[in-house]
Amino acid sequence: MSNAAxxxxxxxxxxxxxxxxxxxxxxRRRAAERRFRLYGRVAIGLGLAFxxxxxxxxxxxxxxxxxxxxxxxxxxxxxxxxDPDGKRDPEALRRADYGGLVKQTLRGMFPEASGRRERMAxxxxxSTGAAFDLRDRVVADPSLxxxxxxxxxxxxxxxxxxMKGNIQRAAPEKDRRLKDNQLAWVDSLAAEGRLExxxxxxxxxxxxxxxxxxxxIWGAAVGSFYTLLVTLLLSFPLGVAAAVYLExxxxxxxWTDLIEVNINNLAAVxxxxxGLLGLxxxxxxxxxxxxAPVVGGxxxxxxxxxxxxxxxxxxxxxxxxxxxxxxxxxxxxxVQAMIYHVLPLALxxxxxxxxxxxxxxxxxxxxxxxxxxxxFIADIPRGAFDPATALPVQIYLWADSPERAFVERxxxxxxxxxxxxxxxxxxxxxxxxxxxxxx
Amino acid sequence: METQVVTMQPNLQRQSDPSESPLRAPxxxxxxxxxxxxxxxxxxxxxxxPRMRCTDINVYYGEKQAVKNVNIDVGNNEVLAMxxxxxxxxxxxxRCLNRMNDTIAGCRVxxxxxxxxxxxxxxxxxxxxxxxxxxxxxxxxxxxxxxxxENVAFGPRIHGLAQSKAELEEIVVSSLQxxxxxxxxxxxxxxxxxxxxxxxxxxxxxxxSIAVHPEVILMDEPCSALDPISTARIEELIDExxxxxxxxxxxxxxxxxxxxxxxxxxxxxxxxxxxxxxxEIFTRPQxxxxxxxxxxxxx
Numbered sequence: 001m002s003n004a005a006x007x008x009x010x011x012x013x014x015x016x017x018x019x020x021x022x023x024x025x026x027x028r029r030r031a032a033e034r035r036f037r038l039y040g041r042v043a044i045g046l047g048l049a050f051x052x053x054x055x056x057x058x059x060x061x062x063x064x065x066x067x068x069x070x071x072x073x074x075x076x077x078x079x080x081x082x083d084p085d086g087k088r089d090p091e092a093l094r095r096a097d098y099g100g101l102v103k104q105t106l107r108g109m110f111p112e113a114s115g116r117r118e119r120m121a122x123x124x125x126x127s128t129g130a131a132f133d134l135r136d137r138v139v140a141d142p143s144l145x146x147x148x149x150x151x152x153x154x155x156x157x158x159x160x161x162x163m164k165g166n167i168q169r170a171a172p173e174k175d176r177r178l179k180d181n182q183l184a185w186v187d188s189l190a191a192e193g194r195l196e197x198x199x200x201x202x203x204x205x206x207x208x209x210x211x212x213x214x215x216x217i218w219g220a221a222v223g224s225f226y227t228l229l230v231t232l233l234l235s236f237p238l239g240v241a242a243a244v245y246l247e248x249x250x251x252x253x254x255w256t257d258l259i260e261v262n263i264n265n266l267a268a269v270x271x272x273x274x275g276l277l278g279l280x281x282x283x284x285x286x287x288x289x290x291x292a293p294v295v296g297g298x299x300x301x302x303x304x305x306x307x308x309x310x311x312x313x314x315x316x317x318x319x320x321x322x323x324x325x326x327x328x329x330x331x332x333x334x335v336q337a338m339i340y341h342v343l344p345l346a347l348x349x350x351x352x353x354x355x356x357x358x359x360x361x362x363x364x365x366x367x368x369x370x371x372x373x374x375x376f377i378a379d380i381p382r383g384a385f386d387p388a389t390a391l392p393v394q395i396y397l398w399a400d401s402p403e404r405a406f407v408e409r410x411x412x413x414x415x416x417x418x419x420x421x422x423x424x425x426x427x428x429x430x431x432x433x434x435x436x437x438x439x
Numbered sequence: 440m441e442t443q444v445v446t447m448q449p450n451l452q453r454q455s456d457p458s459e460s461p462l463r464a465p466x467x468x469x470x471x472x473x474x475x476x477x478x479x480x481x482x483x484x485x486x487x488x489p490r491m492r493c494t495d496i497n498v499y500y501g502e503k504q505a506v507k508n509v510n511i512d513v514g515n516n517e518v519l520a521m522x523x524x525x526x527x528x529x530x531x532x533x534r535c536l537n538r539m540n541d542t543i544a545g546c547r548v549x550x551x552x553x554x555x556x557x558x559x560x561x562x563x564x565x566x567x568x569x570x571x572x573x574x575x576x577x578x579x580x581x582x583x584x585x586x587x588x589e590n591v592a593f594g595p596r597i598h599g600l601a602q603s604k605a606e607l608e609e610i611v612v613s614s615l616q617x618x619x620x621x622x623x624x625x626x627x628x629x630x631x632x633x634x635x636x637x638x639x640x641x642x643x644x645x646x647x648s649i650a651v652h653p654e655v656i657l658m659d660e661p662c663s664a665l666d667p668i669s670t671a672r673i674e675e676l677i678d679e680x681x682x683x684x685x686x687x688x689x690x691x692x693x694x695x696x697x698x699x700x701x702x703x704x705x706x707x708x709x710x711x712x713x714x715x716x717x718x719e720i721f722t723r724p725q726x727x728x729x730x731x732x733x734x735x736x737x738x
Contacts (some may be wrong), residue, residue: 252544322581326644328542330594330651331571340593341583 058418062411068200068213069155069163071126071189075105075134076148088142098138099131102153110185121182125189127154129202129214154202155195157212157405159186163197166404177404203412207380208394212405215398217413219380223293223373223388224362224420230297230384231304231361236354238301239308243350246309247316248338267306274302275370283371291372291387299367304357311353315346348435355428359421365392391417481725482715486514486702490655490685491536491559491573496550498531498540505531507709509550513655518677518686520700520717522693524732527706529689530578533657536687537573538566571598574653578660580640582632582647587624590632590643591615594651610650618646619676638669645676649684656680658688662695674699693733697721705729 079086082096103123107113113122130153137151138144154160158177161167173180189195207219242263250256278299282288288295319342327337368374373389374397381388389397395417398410485492489512498506506528513519513536521529531540538559540546552560559569571594582590591611594600601607611628615621620642624635632643641661648656658677662670677686677699690696696703696717703720705713705728713720713729724730 320581322577322579323583325539325542325575325577326581326583326647327593328539328570329537329575329577330647331567331569331574332593332597333567336597340597345584 055418058411058414062408062413062415064164065203065405065408065412066200067197068202069160070152070196070198071155071159072150072152072194072196073102073105073109073126073130074148074150075101077101077138077145079146082138082145083142088145090139093139093142094135096135096138098134099128102126102130102134110188113181118181121179122185124156125159125182125185127156127211127213129154129209129211152196152198154213157403158182159195160213161404162186163195164408203409207378208376208389208397209378210376212401212403212409215406215409217391217394217416219377220389220391220394220413221416221420223296223377223381224390226293226381226384226388227296227300227368227373227390228358228362230294231300232354232358234297234301235304235308235357239305239354239357240312240350242305243309243312243316244338244343247313248342249334263306263309266302267310270366271303271364272366272370274299275367277302278367278371289385289387291375291377291389292385293373293381293388293390294384295371296368296373296388296390297384299371300361300364303364303367304354304361307357307360308350308354311356312346312350315349315353316342318349319345348432351431351435352428355424355431359424362420362424363392363417365390365396368393369396391420480510480711480714482713482720483702484510484512484714486512486517488515488517489513490515490554492553493535494551494553496532496535496548496552496560498528498535499547499549500543501545505709506535509711511704511711511714513685513687514702515685516681516683517702518681518688518700520696520703521687521689521706522691522696522703522732523706523712525691526708528709529704529706530659532706532711533659533687533689534575535560536655536657537570537575538564539570539575541566571651572653573655573657574648574651575657576641576644576648576659576661578663580637580644580664582635582640582643584631584633586629587615587632587635587643588628591646591650594647598651600651614646614650615643617649617676617680618642619672620646636669638665638672641665641669641673642676645673645680649680653684655685655687658686660689660691663691670695693721705732707732 078101081101082098083089083093085092103119106122106126107119110122113119130151133153134149134151137149155163158167159182162169162178162183167176167178169176169183178186186195202214203216205218206214206216209215246256246259278295282295282298283290288298323341323345324337327341328334332340368390372387374393375387375389376397377387377389379386391413395410395413398406398413491513493509493511493513496506496509497504509528509532511519521533523529534540535548535552536559538548540548548560550560551558554572557564559573574594583593585593588611591614592607595607595610601610612621615624620639623639624630624643632640635643641664645656645661662673665673674695677688680686681701688696688699700717702714703717704711705720705724705726707728713724713726715725720729721733724733730736
């Protein structure tokens with residue numbers, strides 16, 4: 001009986017056992033399995049390879065920007081230059097000609113430099129930021145006046161490039177940014193131990209500058225922070241409220257279908273269009289300030305809202321209906337069921353969607369260009385209404401700059417941006433893990 | 440659409456309100472049994488001491504009619520069991536009793552469900568207090584993914600039943616005790632309710648329901664996911680709860696219906712075929728379909 005059940009009538013008449021038929025096909029099936037796994041591995045391998053190439057090239061290009069060549073100058077702080085009145089008035093101290101002192105020091109070190117051209121070349125060894133460093137030092141401690149201070153000041157970006165091997169000494173003089181006399185001065189400074197590469201604190205504490213050695217990422221980072229803060233404060237509550245209403249309360253009819261389709265459409269709108277909208281509506285119509293993070297935040301809110309709404313709706317959908325029924329079954333009102341039970345369960349998914357939306361907003365450039373956040377801003381913004389730029393825009397600006405030293409700074413800024421993005425995504429993963437374990 | 444074969448038998452049903460007479464149902468054992476009744480229920484539709492009285496209940500899912508012209512009473516302090524093959528509309532009907540069908544898009548309920556002199560199926564009835572009065576235990580245990588304490592305290596808290604923390608605590612403890620779960624969970628009230636076994640979870644859901652002091656408890660196959668020991672505990676519990684509540688239970692197990700209920704209703708393809716004392720239904724079914732089902736000829 002059982003034998004008969006395990007056989008099928010074969011075409012030839014002799015009964016074949018099912019297991020023979022299955023075994024005959026097994027080799028093909030196993031090959032298909034192996035092939036499929038191989039495809040998967042190749043796909044992942046390729047993806048990882050590209051990621052590694054990307055990171056490797058960015059890091060290789062950019063890591064040198066975290067170090068900066070400094071020159072040690074022994075600057076005599078002459079009271080007659082800094083504080084001729086002798087009153088130690090902070091305002092007067094602030095306004096003194098420190099640049100002149102730096103130049104005087106350089107002339108003293110290399111008296112052979114004569115003539116206007118040579119002197120300009122000599123002054124070009126040191127960054128214009130040296131005068132500011134000196135000023136800060138004196139204002140902080142006026143008792144130094146009259147003494148000679150030994151100060152490490154940033155070298156000019158060309159010297160920095162030379163020390164990092166980006167300027168070829170072997171090239172003919174006319175093709176070099178540094179001339180022969182400058183090379184000789186640099187060599188003698190190096191011989192005296194007055195040249196040193198130090199960690200580039202300025203890069204992390206300053207805003208943009210025309211001088212690469214003074215340009216920093218902090219201004220853009222603060223601008224991005226305010227922009228994202230505005231975006232988060234607007235898009236999270238709006239997105240969650242919209243998602244909750246559409247998913248839990250809205251009737252299913254033609255209107256809600258239309259809204260749903262349009263939210264999905266909105267997610268696919270090119271971001272520069274949002275920038276144009278922001279320019280037309282927020283700046284031209286409502287008269288909000290140009291280049292301000294508040295406008296950037298508004299525009300990025302429009303851009304991230306669909307992402308957050310779609311993610312939040314998916315999170316709400318994934319809450320089992322039995323939870324809603326349980327709450328309704330003991331007499332909870334729909335809002336109570338939602339707030340006490342559905343929302344807490346959907347929150348990790350909503351937060352993940354929000355952080356992914358925020359990460360997208362952090363990396364967004366095009367709409368910010370349209371609303372003027374591409375302007376050159378040398379100050380660190382102090383609020384959402386101050387002119388500011390953002391990290392990706394800063395990268396765009398530096399990538400566009402002709403100075404060689406901006407090449408490595410571009411890559412360094414990309415590294416900073418990527419670090420923020422990775423941190424945000426890690427945070428999203430952590431939140432998810434943590435909340436999911438609790439429930 | 441209804442091909443009614445009306446038996447011309449005097450109306451002998453024990454009915455508290457004689458004005459409900461359009462519902463004809465032969466009850467006399469000697470009466471010829473209607474074999475081809477469609478849309479017409481045989482047996483004792485009405486209870487002597489009704490808590491809810493359902494009249495001409497029809498439920499439609501879009502175009503499809505899931506429950507057809509059902510008339511039945513839910514008595515005070517009695518367990519009403521609803522049996523029938525899968526898809527016969529018994530759960531759908533049960534969900535009418537506390538308007539849970541409202542949550543299903545495209546579901547339409549017509550008819551009248553009288554409770555305390557109001558039609559709870561009325562358009563202007565607020566379902567929130569209704570569901571506190573008529574609470575529901577579901578087929579699959581569905582504790583909230585929160586602590587055991589929070590599960591039970593949720594209902595009293597949202598309804599504002601406890602004036603103080605101590606009062607809330609008393610409600611939680613007594614609900615757990617009445618659900619027969621207290622001894623098992625008293626040392627771990629702060630642990631998640633989802634960490635309990637299936638049977639404990641279902642008793643937790645029952646505790647959650649009785650914490651709001653409902654008057655009627657609806658149970659939708661509460662034991663279908665449980666082992667025989669847990670089932671036996673819940674059946675004991677149902678028997679105890681009957682003293683204070685009216686209970687409607689949907690079950691696939693005829694033995695369970697026979698064990699726990701006083702009255703039984705048999706549903707078939709959306710029709711309520713027969714209602715009567717449980718003993719009567721299981722020993723002397725009047726309708727051919729009922730007989731076929733309980734003798735295991737189909738279903």
